[in-house]
Amino acid sequence: MNENQEVKVTQEVTPEQKPQAKATTVEVPTFNSPEEYKKHVQSISSKAKGELLKELGITKLAEGKSLLEKAKGIETLTKEYETLKAQNGELTAKVTTYENNELLAKVGIPKESSEMFFKLVDESTHEGTREQKAFYVKEQLAKLGGQVVVGTTKTPPSNKTEVDKYMESNPRYKQYQRQQAKIKK
Numbered sequence: 001m002n003e004n005q006e007v008k009v010t011q012e013v014t015p016e017q018k019p020q021a022k023a024t025t026v027e028v029p030t031f032n033s034p035e036e037y038k039k040h041v042q043s044i045s046s047k048a049k050g051e052l053l054k055e056l057g058i059t060k061l062a063e064g065k066s067l068l069e070k071a072k073g074i075e076t077l078t079k080e081y082e083t084l085k086a087q088n089g090e091l092t093a094k095v096t097t098y099e100n101n102e103l104l105a106k107v108g109i110p111k112e113s114s115e116m117f118f119k120l121v122d123e124s125t126h127e128g129t130r131e132q133k134a135f136y137v138k139e140q141l142a143k144l145g146g147q148v149v150v151g152t153t154k155t156p157p158s159n160k161t162e163v164d165k166y167m168e169s170n171p172r173y174k175q176y177q178r179q180q181a182k183i184k185k
Contacts, residue, residue, distance in 0.1 A: 107134045 031037040049061070058064045100118060101111075109117050117137065126136040160168075167173045 103131060103134055106131065107138050109134075109138065 029040060031040065053059065053061065053064065056064065058067070100114065104111060104114055104117070107117075117134075120137045120141075121130060121134045124133045124137055126133050128136070
């Protein structure tokens with residue numbers, strides 16, 4: 001027997017049937033011993049392994065195993081990084097809170113007003129450190145004095161005395177003011 005025999009597969013087609021496949025030649029190897037068969041199977045698997053490694057861009061199987069181990073290490077490092085990133089965020093928030101409280105104490109701003117005050121500080125275009133900006137904002141607010149009321153619809157305080165307020169609400173006084181205005185005209 002030959003090692004490799006060619007076998008031709010053909011299919012007869014009747015007029016009622018449509019052709020399903022063209023005639024093809026299939027090479028079917030024959031083996032004289034089980035050892036020849038094992039060598040052939042090993043050769044085929046070796047070729048397949050070589051093609052797979054080539055497709056992955058790896059020259060040896062050991063190199064592929066090494067890359068897999070590195071990938072596992074990267075996965076572990078990524079998890080550690082995410083944990084440390086979360087811890088860093090928590091610590092940064094604590095440090096910011098501490099620094100804000102310390103700055104409020106230095107500048108003399110009550111904690112109730114801290115949110116509004118820090119918004120003003122952070123939006124300030126004044127040059128300098130955050131502490132310098134805080135003192136600048138406090139100075140600017142102090143210059144405004146009692147004229148600014150934030151968060152309410154109240155009018156700024158006036159310099160009128162209780163007597164002035166009473167007189168303005170008295171109808172006779174209003175009539176007197178109108179008469180005085182007519183006389184001046």
